[in-house]
Amino acid sequence: MARNILIIEDDAEILRVLETVLTFHDFEVTGLDRTDDIIGAVKAYNPDLVLTDYMLPGLNGGRICQLIKGNEDTRHIPVILISAYHEQAIALVNFGYDAFVPKPFDINRLVKTINRFLN
Structure with missing residues (x-):
């Protein structure tokens, strides 16, 4: 059975x-x-x-993490934060994300990180 991933990324090329x-x-x-x-x-x-970028229009990735992890119905869902702002994102660990992958990301590392949570 395929596992479902929701990606939130405002850069159309990266999203594609x-x-x-x-x-x-x-x-x-x-x-x-x-x-x-x-x-x-x-x-x-x-x-x-x-899987969410940190810098987004509307809700940023940190707030997305907080809302997911703060909701009883959704807190079990793993959240992976991706960002080019490495130091800032790492410092924001209190947002509750489960993993951080820096941009530019190594696609194999990203897939391995995703599989760690879904297998």
């Missing part, structure tokens, strides 16, 4: 690459370029994992 690569690795992928209602999006798409 992530969707293509993760689909190749047998994941069902839904990509959004932004969200102002992450709990609504999680309920609509029912992901097994959320």
